[in-house]
Amino acid sequence: MMQSLYTSSTGMLSMQTQIDTTANNIANVNTMGYKKSRAEFADLMYKVMTYAGTSTSDTTKSPTGIEVGLGVRPTSINKIFTEGSLKQTDNSLDLAITGKGFFKLELPNGTEVYSRNGSFKIDENGTIVNSDGYKLVPEVVIPEDATNISIGTDGIVSVTQSGQAQATQVGQISLTSFINPAGLHAMGDNLFVETDSSGQPIEGTPGENGIGNIRQGFVELSNVQLVVELTDLITGQRAYDANSKVITTSDEMLATTNGLKR
Structure with a gap:
């Protein structure tokens, strides 16, 4: 099974968290004293095929390794306590x-x-x-x-x-x-x-x-800046779409592989 299917699914779930957070900020744009939230993310562990510094001969070493990332995860949703107007x-x-x-x-x-x-x-x-x-x-x-x-x-x-x-x-x-x-x-x-x-x-x-x-x-007033939130909403939507495209592409590659004949 292609790892990209699972990797992209973590991206879609993370962008869903991003959009949920942004939606809550926009919903509270007129809430007195509201402090906006920001979703933060980190990459997951890596599948290591070759470590950097691995010997390639008696006198040489690999300057870089071969590491394939396994996706992304939310690490926190941080409240921003800047003053509102x-x-x-x-x-x-x-x-x-x-x-x-x-x-x-x-x-x-x-x-x-x-x-x-x-x-x-x-x-x-x-x-x-x-x-x-x-x-x-x-x-x-x-x-x-x-x-x-x-x-x-x-x-x-x-x-x-x-x-x-x-x-x-x-x-x-x-x-x-x-x-x-x-x-x-x-x-x-x-x-x-x-x-x-x-x-x-x-x-x-x-x-x-x-x-x-x-x-x-x-x-x-709320410290939510509507222009910033709408920009984050567009960015999150595009990232969600891009991850879904990766899943579609991976599925098409699997279909091509399944269609191979000897």
Whole structure:
């Protein structure tokens, strides 16, 4: 059986992974805080017929060997945590991070998760939550009679209450960074979970120790560049087609061999 049949099938499967990854990026082009993914590949082992340096005579050696590759495999799908563009909304509870860092949220079961999506709301108790009702950590509660909410670049939350001229500080928003954010597990809903590969969460005040600042009245858009993704989609499709052509050609060669007569 011709090895090229199996080799090309690995290429088709790998390009399917590439196109699936690109399709997810394109689908999330308007998802706030979304970070694009990139599929990465490596060649498989080689079938060695002759090793380089094999003696060809008493005084000469082969300068190159004869090694036939057996295909390709996906090695990782890497999250790219470059910043997306900022969009001004003038909503006092829309927050964007400029620089490194994540907002920390708490799920109903107590699990801590992290997100770059800073589109927040206020629940029935005045607590700042995300669109799914997950509380921001540390918890910040806005008084019922607050007439204005101000959030500084350092995360300090101040409100002006009815009948008062001076603003009152009601909380402090902190940010969390990781030494390897690409190691975070993406669980959907713009949320990430800590893993052994991401390293321990490093919590700090916005604007200090390399952690980014907070911008009130803005949201961070997806960092997907549509032109790049469409180019990758075309490249993946062409590579998939090329691998299928190799399978067709190999099949035709086998048919020719089967048709030989003595």
